[in-house]
Every structure is written in structure tokens, then in C-alpha cells.
Amino acid sequence: MVKTKKIAELGDHVLFKNAIKGIVVKVNENTVIVNIIENKTSLEFEGNRTVVSHKNYQVIGA
DSSP, X not given: OOOOOOOOOTTOEEEETTTEEXXXXXXXXXXXXXXXXXXXXXXXXXXXXXXXXXXXXXXXXX
């Protein structure tokens, strides 16, 4: 059985770049738009939002 990666849905919490957590506000065909809620990196995001490819995040618990 092949394990498929879960694609985030609206309102899901996701983790990306190993230290940034966010809430999905829009799901597109190949990406999600995320409101950042926790950022332990030196990266800065305009408006605390960013676009993340489905390949580059993992869905986590709230």
C-alpha cells in the first residue's frame, strides 16, 4: 500500500521549513496560502502570509 501525503484543507495547521507554523487560509491546485502563527527563524514574511507548495509542508495538530 502506498502512503499518500495529506493535502491540507482550509483551517489546517501546517509546519514548513522545519520551524514555521501556520494556518491554511486558501488551498490552490499546487500550493496553499498560510497565515503564519509561529516563526522561530530569521525569515520575515510580508503581512505574515506566504505561499507554500504541497510538497513543502506537513499537516500537524492544532
